[in-house]
Amino acid sequence: MGIKLNLDDIKRVLDRSTGDLDTATADRLLAARRTALQHQQTKSPSFALAWLSEHGIIGHAHAHPQKMLNWGLAMLLALMLIGGVSYCQSTSERDHTEIDIAILTDDLPVHMYVD
Amino acid sequence: MSTREQLSDFLASIERRAYKHAMFAVRDEAAALDIVQEAMMKLAERYGDKSAEEFPMLFHRILQNAIMDHFRRQKVRTSWFSLFSSFTPQHADEEFDPLDVLEDETSPSNHLQPDADLQQNQILEAIETALLRLPIRQREAFLLRYWDGLDTAETASAMGCSEGSVKTHCSRATHALAETLKQKGIDLSWESN
Numbered sequence A: 001m002g003i004k005l006n007l008d009d010i011k012r013v014l015d016r017s018t019g020d021l022d023t024a025t026a027d028r029l030l031a032a033r034r035t036a037l038q039h040q041q042t043k044s045p046s047f048a049l050a051w052l053s054e055h056g057i058i059g060h061a062h063a064h065p066q067k068m069l070n071w072g073l074a075m076l077l078a079l080m081l082i083g084g085v086s087y088c089q090s091t092s093e094r095d096h097t098e099i100d101i102a103i104l105t106d107d108l109p110v111h112m113y114v115d
Numbered sequence B: 001m002s003t004r005e006q007l008s009d010f011l012a013s014i015e016r017r018a019y020k021h022a023m024f025a026v027r028d029e030a031a032a033l034d035i036v037q038e039a040m041m042k043l044a045e046r047y048g049d050k051s052a053e054e055f056p057m058l059f060h061r062i063l064q065n066a067i068m069d070h071f072r073r074q075k076v077r078t079s080w081f082s083l084f085s086s087f088t089p090q091h092a093d094e095e096f097d098p099l100d101v102l103e104d105e106t107s108p109s110n111h112l113q114p115d116a117d118l119q120q121n122q123i124l125e126a127i128e129t130a131l132l133r134l135p136i137r138q139r140e141a142f143l144l145r146y147w148d149g150l151d152t153a154e155t156a157s158a159m160g161c162s163e164g165s166v167k168t169h170c171s172r173a174t175h176a177l178a179e180t181l182k183q184k185g186i187d188l189s190w191e192s193n
Helices: A007-020 A023-038 A047-054 A065-104 B004-026 B029-047 B052-074 B076-084 B118-133 B136-147 B152-159 B163-182
Strands: A003-006 B186-189
Touching (some): A003 B118, A007 B004, A007 B118, B004 B052, B004 B118, B004 B136, B029 B052, B052 B152, B118 B163, B136 B152, B136 B163
16 A cells, blocks of 8 residues: 554544444444433532532522521521530639639639638 | 533543444444443443543543453453463563463454545554454553553553553554554554654
8 A cells, every 4th residue: 555654643543433333333322321421420518518408408598598597597596505605614714724823823812711 | 520511521522432442352343332331331320420530541441341341251261361371471570461462363343334435444444453453452552542542641540550561562562553554555653743
């Protein structure tokens, strides 16, 4: 033949050959693709978000605004409760620390000695 | 994370080449279609949530595994292992693979028919015949590198071997192809356009 080819030529020839598939084969490949797409795996960002989405808490705000409002108020109350408990704990700890320091430095106020 | 459209576009772009890959390996249209379908399904089911950039390497790995599974089911490897026992290892390196030296002797593909562009079809037939004569691993490496455009690392991952093995397979494949095509009056060079 006296033909000169390089690797790019081989690629082009093979690419062209894929267009020569018969209709039946092309149809089967199309069917296989569609079947595979029906089974595409999709993961939720996290289990918690998936649970919330599944129970209609997120992702459906436009359909259940009242439910969203209820959950928002519940979360706000929970945050306030947690904040209050944390504040009380930190205050108590600060008191203990101050007393410990006072004991160590022999600087306890007089009323501490009163029963 | 890829979308359904991204996966669809990828599968549409790869399905025909994947079929050709499988046909080169198994020489059976029905088996090749089953292999491609299996590979598509596994990609979608197990890796459908991956980014689209990962699809080529993942799909080719799955496809190669599906082809190997086909051969296992056909019990071909049993006969290859019995043949291998009579071979004296010619390579001291740990990457020696009997599939690398065993030549594919089955009949060439005959599913292409000449059309108006006779020379193009003659060239195609010569190339396909030469590819079919390659040992399986050399053909895999050559097609993944020079047809599918995977780099050495991606090809190694798809084939489950080292990058050194990929380079060796590709080198042997191109030399073997050049030799076979030369007999048909086609000069193959390694220079790109």
